Amino acid sequence: MFTPSGFKFAGVHCKIKRKRKDLGIIFSEVPCVAAGVFTTNVVKAAPVIYDMEILKKNSNGIRAVVVNSGVANACTGEQGMINARRMAEKTAEELGVPVESVLVSSTGVIGVQLPMDKVENGIEEAVKVLSDDPLPFAEAIMTTDTKVKMHSTRVTIDGKEITVLGIAKGSGMIHPNMATMLSFITTDAKISEEALKKLLKLSVDDSYNMIDVDGDTSTNDMVIVLANGLAGNTTIQPETDGFWKLYEAVHEVNQVLAEKIVEDGEGATKVIEAHVVNAPDMKSARLIARSIVSSNLVKTAVYGEDANWGRIIAAAGYSGAAFDPNKLDLFFESEAGRIKVAENGQGVPFDEEEAKKILSEKKIKIILDMKQGKEAAKAWGCDLTEKYVEINGRYRT
Known part of the structure; x- marks a missing residue:
């Protein structure tokens, strides 16, 4: 795992949660x-409101992000805002930096006040163990996640090697337009504020905003990118060669993290990729792909290895996109093969056993050929299982 120059990480157990690390x-x-x-x-959530205000005022002077897991600090009123600010103040005090240079994030149970004595003790301990190793931080931000989610890559711009590292959490409440999903991207690239904002939005639209686990959008979602410029490259401006090179690196990181979130969906056994091709326009392609992976009926059919293709056509139909349903061809694909199940909007004879074999794999691709244009989009989701109900039926206990 590559780490960008000048960044340090920490993760500790401050006893918000019973056992696992919970502050980073x-x-x-x-x-x-x-x-x-x-x-x-x-x-x-309070941290989201707080960070939005900080970034309006000081987007060129951020030094740190402090994150707790176990308590979301959402629906916590004025005290929640006080606590979010106190997290920033305590972190700033311990690091010796301005309070307006610290961003805050929380994830966990909604409607519960942060145990600030534990949080403040955790911040003190975390500052003492800052290191080049990002793993403890990745562990500290997990909730129902079963795996840490990190990815890094390198790119050369202006003869300088630039590193991009992403760390994310997310397993449930994942739905297009982000969901309990936190992602922190660090890079040593030197880039203008305008270029960084544009780069992040472009990447998020085609990564985190194209995934779904359970159709719920969280109160706490955020993707934060920090660029400290220590790679020493010429400042990257929008639409330049350097911009697109860095975009490709950041997008690789975001795409990998988004797929890791889907793979780790609560109770999930399969990953679903919806690939809409030959759509009349990009907006329609994106709407339909997202609608397919968000459909609980599609999710349960994939879990049951049932080639119930009508559910996919129906999901396309209520996506909000305008199209001719009489031109649609539909395929299932996996490492076990590929099979056509519909043509021109109608079912075709197919081997049910072959279809079941294809759907028995861990990664399932649903290909919808609209035959109405040249645009394409992909979205990712997971199946919906009994285990999901079990996990979320006892989340607070």
């Missing part, structure tokens, strides 16, 4: 240009 810090040795994308849910 990312720290940059120098101020960062920062950008963020946040939940579209009208009900926003």
Whole structure:
């Protein structure tokens, strides 16, 4: 795992949760240009509101992010805002940086106040163990996740080697337009604020905003990117060669993390990829792909290895996209093969046993050929199982 120059990480157990690590810090040795994308849910957690305000005022001077897991600090009123600010203040005090240079994030149970004595003790301990190793931080931000989610890559721009590292969490409440999904991207690239904002939005639209686990959009979603410039490249501006090179690196990281979130969906046994091709326009392609992976009926059919193709056509139909349903061809594909199940909007004879064999694999691709244009889009989801109900039926206990 590559780590960008000048970043330190920590993760500790401050006893918000019974056993696992539950508080983490990312720290940059120098101020960062920062950008963020946040939940579209009208009900926003205190840290989301706090960070949105900080980034409006100080997007060129961010030094740290402090994150707790176990308690979401959402639906917590004025005290929740006080606690979010206190997390930033305590972190700033311990690191010796301005309070407005610290971003805050929380994930966990909604409607519970943060145990600030534990949080403040955790911040003190985390600052003492900051290191180049990002793993403890990745462990500290997990909730129902079963695996840590990290990915890194390198790219050369202006003869300088630039590193991009992403760390994410997410397993449930994952739905297009982000969901209980936190992602923190660090890079040592030197880039303008305008370029970083544009780059992040472009990437999020085709990564995190194209995944679904259970159709719920969280109160706490955020993707934060920090760029500290220590790679020493010429400042990257929008639409330049350097911009697109860095975009490809950041997007690789975001795409891999998005797929890891889907693979780790609560109770999931299979990953579903919906690939819509030859669509009349990009908006329609994206709407239909997202609708397919968000359908509980599609999810349960994939779990049951049932080639119930009508559910997919129906999901396309209620996606909000305008199209001719009499031109649709539909295929299932996996490592076990490929099979056509519908042509021109109608079912065709196919071998049910062969279809079941294809659907028995861990990664299932649903290909919808609209034959109405040249645009294409992909979305990712997972199946829906009894285990999902079990996990979420006892989340607070």
